[in-house]
Amino acid sequence: MDLSKFLAPTLMDAPCYKLLKTDCEIKLDQNESPFDWPEEVKEKTLHNLKSEPWQKYPEPFDESLNQKLASYVGVQPEQIITGAGSNYLITILMNCLCRHLRGKAIIAEPSFPLYALHARYESMSYEIWPQENFEYDISNLPVIPDHSVIIFASPNNPAGNVLKSEDLEQLLNEHPTSIIVADEAYYEFNDDSYIELFKKHQNLIIMRTLSKTLSSAAIRFGYILCHEDIKNQLLKMRLPFILNKFTLASIHALLDSPKAMKTMLTNAKKLVEWREKLHQELVELSKEHPFKTYPSKANFLLLQLSDNLQKTMLHSHLIENSIIVRDVSKGRGLEGCLRISISTPHANEKLLKNIQSFFKK
Numbered sequence: 001m002d003l004s005k006f007l008a009p010t011l012m013d014a015p016c017y018k019l020l021k022t023d024c025e026i027k028l029d030q031n032e033s034p035f036d037w038p039e040e041v042k043e044k045t046l047h048n049l050k051s052e053p054w055q056k057y058p059e060p061f062d063e064s065l066n067q068k069l070a071s072y073v074g075v076q077p078e079q080i081i082t083g084a085g086s087n088y089l090i091t092i093l094m095n096c097l098c099r100h101l102r103g104k105a106i107i108a109e110p111s112f113p114l115y116a117l118h119a120r121y122e123s124m125s126y127e128i129w130p131q132e133n134f135e136y137d138i139s140n141l142p143v144i145p146d147h148s149v150i151i152f153a154s155p156n157n158p159a160g161n162v163l164k165s166e167d168l169e170q171l172l173n174e175h176p177t178s179i180i181v182a183d184e185a186y187y188e189f190n191d192d193s194y195i196e197l198f199k200k201h202q203n204l205i206i207m208r209t210l211s212k213t214l215s216s217a218a219i220r221f222g223y224i225l226c227h228e229d230i231k232n233q234l235l236k237m238r239l240p241f242i243l244n245k246f247t248l249a250s251i252h253a254l255l256d257s258p259k260a261m262k263t264m265l266t267n268a269k270k271l272v273e274w275r276e277k278l279h280q281e282l283v284e285l286s287k288e289h290p291f292k293t294y295p296s297k298a299n300f301l302l303l304q305l306s307d308n309l310q311k312t313m314l315h316s317h318l319i320e321n322s323i324i325v326r327d328v329s330k331g332r333g334l335e336g337c338l339r340i341s342i343s344t345p346h347a348n349e350k351l352l353k354n355i356q357s358f359f360k361k
């Protein structure tokens with residue numbers, strides 16, 4: 001069926017978000033946590049869910065959830081918008097903020113592909129904030145007219161690089177009429193959150209998810225922190241009843257359990273240790289073999305092979321050995337790149353051994 005007469009070329013030509021499905025035993029392709037939820041919190045969730053009437057809609061705006069989240073994050077409940085994962089929140093932000101801009105939409109690249117993909121799906125034009133060697137440099141930003149929106153992630157996906165708080169503060173001060181959106185999906189793996197800047201600057205929006213550090217990818221829950229005036233506009237785009245009863249019951253059970261929250265944050269610290277160990281081991285290996293690895297502040301590492309052929313061969317070699325990592329080589333400046341999620345010492349060790357055996361072949 002020829003839809004080209006109905007739909008804009010920007011949508012028709014843009015790719016879908018795709019994920020390779022395999023039955024590999026070790027899954028290092030989606031930056032998921034290797035730690036499941038504590039059994040008692042799962043039980044509490046199921047208990048809460050069972051006592052709910054399933055024929056009734058869920059709470060459209062769960063105020064008590066916003067209050068619990070606000071005290072965890074250290075902001076006011078009025079500054080929070082919840083949603084079904086940050087993927088969903090990105091679509092709200094793009095649709096509400098970037099569609100009718102008087103300035104420019106500026107998107108960091110390489111970064112999480114959904115920002116640019118959604119701009120393309122919605123036929124929005126945008127400019128790129130490029131990086132060299134996977135490092136943010138604010139002097140590389142394009143000209144920023146008044147009333148622009150800048151979107152970036154820190155720690156960034158797929159390289160794990162960060163924009164230092166002092167650089168973001170400089171940007172916020174220099175561009176008070178523009179809005180800056182910082183995606184902090186991985187902030188708990190880093191030691192430099194923007195929350196203090198958020199309290200001082202009305203033009204900063206922070207986006208977060210519970211999928212990564214808080215081991216909640218299955219639950220689909222994320223949140224936006226923003227000024228109340230921005231919230232009132234963004235809420236128009238948020239679909240009613242977007243958080244279903246399973247999501248609500250689980251997040252309440254988790255936030256009600258300081259013990260579970262503590263365990264999860266301790267687990268995140270373990271992942272940071274394991275990330276540093278694997279990074280060091282890969283740096284050593286790269287002294288003898290033609291690939292590079294980059295320092296990361298998230299729960300993944302980027303590996304860059306000498307070209308795409310080498311990358312495909314390593315990717316296939318790992319799959320043959322039941323390890324799946326993410327091929328990110330199609331992104332801007334990512335030729336030859338694979339992204340590896342940090343997992344347990346056993347999985348990380350198996351990965352390392354298989355990278356070694358690939359180069360010895």
Ligand SMILES: Cc1ncc(COP(=O)(O)O)c(C=O)c1O
Pocket residue numbers: 030031084085086087088112153156157183185208209210211217221222
């Ligand atoms: C930078 C970044 N933002 C957002 C997301 C999406 O997270 P969620 O699971 O909350 O949709 C991801 C997922 O990989 C990510 O890497």
